[in-house]
Amino acid sequence: MAFLKTLAVATVMTATAASALGTASAQETSKLQQVLDRGYLVLGTGSTNPPWHFVDSDNKLKGFDVDMGRLVAKALFGDPEKIEYVQQSGDARIPNLVTDKVDMACQFMTVTAERAQQIEFTIPYYREGVGLLLMANGDYADYDALKEGGDDVTVAVLQNVYAEEMVRAALPEAEVDQYDSVDLMYQALNSGRAQAAATDQSALRWFMVQNPDRYTDAGYAWNPQSYSCGVKPGDQRWLNFVNTVLHEGMTGVEFPFYAESFKTWFGEELETPKIGFPVEYK
Amino acid sequence: MNFSLFLTELWNARLSLLSGLGDTILISVASVILGSVLGVFVGLAMTYGAKWLRFIVRLYIDFLRGTPVFVLILACFYILSVVGLDLTAFQAGVLALTLFCSSHVGEIVRGALSAIPQGQTEAAKSVGLTFGQTFVYVLLPQALRQILPTWVNTATEIVKASTLLSIIGVVELLLATQQVISRTYLSLEFYLFAGFVYFLLNFVIEQAGRAVERRISIP
Structure with a gap:
């Protein structure tokens, strides 16, 4: 019994000492210095979601998250x-940050208040939303035509608890057909069983990049959500650094890099930020 | 199912799928070998250990066998890094599967050893063999025949459990397959293909086990 007690006390003491050591060193050197000393960045991201992060046919990890x-x-x-x-699964984004497995995570992470209590978010680098994909030569030209179509319109959507509610928010009268996989959803649109497919704006644009001139965007998007990178909480220096880099990517010296990536994955040419008064304060 | 498209994409993805298969084999072989060595000691401790040792080893076996492999993998990856032991995903995965394998092998070895009549050990002692010699020359050859079929079964379980390492980001065959699917949208075709490869792997293991069984069986 005495042995077990000693063991328990020893374990607790080691754990406390280890965590005390951990906080002390974090205060002394920022992650920024650690990464610079190491000579490379450890980035947590996924590998199965184009155009965000996926393995291309040349066996390299690519995508918009990877570019960030x-x-x-x-x-x-x-x-x-x-x-x-x-290469982590979506569930691993927060645990891998908190346990220092990665320096930062860029993995189409929606900014939510719940998550912000566990990690720190950088500034957003993309605003995701839901959009409607149409056939370029179909009966409905745009969102207004779909809305006028009323219950003649069938919308294909990926199966999801909120799928019906989500489509109804944009097209209250439309029929909603749910499909188990993305390929079946696009198939429904191709075969004319559905007149529109409701999906993430990014997925929609990527599909249009891959199949030029075949499809068109209905021109209406809703359900906004911000995508940000995440870092371990408590290191303001590192967070500021990553924020600065992302900010200058979207508005400053690295704009060509950001715009090039945006064009590659979303097929859209971005306008150069207006010179003069900083755009972000408008 | 578009067969020629599937074959084209399969050819395009051959390198990443092969490297995934290589990882699956490496993980399985390493875990089975390490787990079996550890398992033999666990089995020996269960059979010949002092009472306190048997109690501790029993706890070890019951804990590992009563925990889902999935939980074990997450624990090895995350809990160990909180304690300060920072393993890569690959190492943590192999560790988890090794522990899981050792608990199963330990139980198999214990069962096989206790099935050998006590008289054999006594006879070996009476002709002057040490415990080590008794184990190697008398008990182990007999126990091996008992162990082999269930051990092969454990090995195939480990191959299947290796798919769970995809969760912590080890690019083994399953994750490599999912990466190809996310690019090509050919989910049915590639999942069937992966299933077939896993079946082939386990079929080879089972056949090898049978061949060894035939060789060592008493005519």
Whole structure:
């Protein structure tokens, strides 16, 4: 019994000492210095969701999330290739940050208040929403035509608890057909069983990039949500650095890098930020 | 199902799928070997250990066998890093599967050893063999025949459990397959293909086990 007690006390003491050591070192050196000393960035992202993060046919990790990581690596080392990728599942985003498995995570993470209590978000680098994909030569030209179509219109959507409610928010009278997989949803649109497919704006644009001139965007998007990178809480220096890099990517010296990536994955040419008064205060 | 499209995409993805298969095999082989070595000690401790040792080992076996492998993998990856032991996803995964394998092998070894009549050990002692010699020359050859079929079964379980490592980001065959699917949208075709490869792997293991069984069986 005495042995067990000693063991228990020893374990607790070691754990306390270890955590005390952890906080002390975090205060002394920022993650920024650690990453610079290490010589490469450890980026947590996924590998199964184009156009965000996926393995291309040349066996390389690519996508918009990956490019945001490359932007940060470029800012750190002048070389966007200096990254070690941790290919994580969506569930692993927060645990891997909190346990220091990754320096930062860029993995189409929706900013929510619940998550913000566990990690710190950077500024957003994309605003996701739901959009409607139409056939370019179909009966309905745009959102207004779909709305006038009333219950003649069938909308294909990926199966989801909120799918019906989500479509109704934009097209109150339309029929909603739910499908188990993305390929079946697009198939329904191709075969004319549905007149529109409701899906994430990013997925929709990526599909249009891959199949030029075949489809068109109905021009209406709703359900806004912000995508941000995440960092471990409590390191303001590192958070500020990543924020600065993302901010200058969207508005400053690295705008060509950001715009090039945006064009590649979403097929849209961005306008150069207006010179003069900073756009973000308008 | 568009067969020629599938074959084209399969050819395009061959390198990543092969490297995934390589990882699956490496994980399985490492876990089965390490787990079996550890398992033999667990089985020995269960059979010949002092009472306190048997109690501790019993707790170890029951805890590991009563926990889902999935939970074990997450624990090895996350809990160990909180304690300060920072394993890569690959190492943490192999550790989890090794522990899982050892608990099963331990129980198999214990069962096989206790099925050998006590008289054999006594006879070995009376001709002057040490415990080590008794184990290697008398008990182990007999126990192996008992162990082999269930051990092969455990090995196939480990191959299947290796798919769970995809959760912590080890790009084994399943995650490599999912990566191809996310690019090509050919979900049915590629999942069927992965299932077939796993079946082939386990079929080879089972056949190898049968061949060894035939060789060592007493005519």
